[in-house]
Amino acid sequence: MKIYLFISLFISTLVCSFTLQANTLIDANWIVQQVNSRDEGEAVSRQLTMTMIDRSGKKRVRETQAFRKYFGDEKRTAIFYETPKNIKDTAFLTYDYANKNKDDDQWLYLPAMRRVRRISAADRGDYFLGTDFTYEEIKLETKISVDDYNHRTLKSKYIEGIDYYVIESVPKNSHVAKELGYSKLESYIDKNIWITRKAIYWDTKGNLLKTITFTDIRLIQNIWTAHQIKVVNYKTEHTTEFIFKNVNYDQVISNKIFTQQTLKRGL
């Protein structure tokens, strides 16, 4: 009799502990909403240094000027390459629309062609100009897509003085998975400032693909800003590091920056 009482008490305790843990884990969609609603300023200008290192240790460095500005719901981003000499004056422009049914518009200026070329935004899983970031990640910056993934909270974790929510995001269907190039991603989100500090990606075959870490996070004009973003690609053993300098959310950025004319002429 005693043994039955003990077993039933044990099971009850176990069930209660699981239920308690499930209750303390906040809904992943709410977490994603907090991340995506974090203030990122109406506009920002910054210097961006891209460093790419291949498996043999060969390093390529690009100095760029990057701008982003909201025009209502529409987000426009422009990146102008200043060095090295062989790709100087290359420029990229994107119009990202809030309406998910409307395709983004993208243009690329290649100085060798002296022409602004319209490019499809559907290649969002392609790597952006030789980096380990996809076009989609360049567009989202530190945000998380709501339209492409189903999210669930995995756990709450405390690592080196920071409280995280760990959420798992799985593409909504195989088409999206193929387009983005991922079968799953895990994001480590800082509970206090609602910023992703680490994201781990698995490829469409379920193999570990890459990790993105966001570090040197500082308050700039009252906006939390990651100044260093690093990608390690386990498949290619290639790494990309973005270092942001002179981040300015208060600078008045002319609308002309986000035109094909400026893309062609440069800054």
Added chain:
Amino acid sequence: MLSAVNFNRAVLFICGLSATNLFCAINGYAQINTTHKMRSEIAIATKNNEKRVQLFSNSLSSDITYQTDDFTLTSIINLNSQFSDGMQAIFQDKTYSAFNTTTNLANHSELTLRELYIEIPLDQYFLTLGKQQVVWGKADGIKILDVVNPQSFNEFIFDEFEQSRIPLWMLNVEFSFENNDVLQLLWIPDTTVHRLAPQNASFTVTTSRIVPQLADTPFSPTGDINVIQNPNNRPSTHVKNADIGLRWTRFINGWDLSLNYLYHFVDLPLFNTSYSPQRLNINAEYFRSHLLGGSVATTFKEITLRSEMAYQTHIKQRNLHNQISQYNELTYLLGIDYFGFNNTLVSAQFMQNHAINTQPNLTKPTTDTHVTFLIRNKFWHDTLTSELLVVKNIDDHDGFINASLIHDYNDNLKIWLTTDIIWGKAEGLYGQFKQKDRIKFGFEISF
């Protein structure tokens, strides 16, 4: 040899640059950027009956930019040596206007001020004054609206357009409206025209579409004949001969639109013939034309759609009876780029050209249809590019394949290996060079 006139021009040019440099340095607000590129290429013919080395070219170009808050001054100087037949001057010396000359340093070398222009942003206006390139249109590798600048055909169309386009002295004003529409006005007093490869060069134009054929003339020589190529009757450098261009561009609801107008001398001459005993004269004549056209580009998911169209008046062409026919011409192109495969671009273009209201028996078909197919892959984080381009003329059954492998070894060194395979009948635009198949190796160092 360096002539006195050219020497003076070179000295003046260097003095001008030095003065600008000094001015900027003294004032202390200028940002100076320099980019130098050293480029070398060798092309080996692969057909047995051809001379082995088709081209050995070396060039050094310096791009110097002075940027201040008020203006940007850009100059590009190019020193080019070609140890091949492409630089022997017969026609080409006459193709450059008085402002736009090159300086021959030796039989195989020339110094060129490729570009020199000042850019001044003025509120809603943007002014670019000087020697420059202006690129219109959305087509790849085919020129319909991209006719503002003439082109060098020393390498036929196998050179990159950036290299082969001949910059012109012009005034270029762009006016931006509130809704981001842009109206561009061009005034081009520089009457430089296409530079064709000289006689006996690898890419000397021989097709009957362009050059009169002895067999088509009433000339029946006995014994040896002399063929005299008279100097080009290029339009003189005069205000009344200036080209005028207008372009309006707009981006609306995902569509890039442009409307273009160019009143210009057509850069490809009409070659006509005259005869005297044992002498055949070939004269190059240039004529004015109105070009009215437009372009569109948009995207649908993985597909980018590009199109351009041009209607040109007063086009002249010889007929099979060696008479000159004047007519209008409609050219249109539809291009589709597919981005559905990872890091791969697949592109196809269909271009058709119609001669309207023309007399029969022209030396070119009244309808001319070209198709192009391109597949470009990027590997190793964009450091290796493979490309296959196929161009075919449907009516003449000729065309060419260009396959290339380009490797950015590092940020300073680019190397490439390409091959050109040409087929078709000798009368065709491409087929005339069917013996010129080649393999080309090159590298470029930036510093």
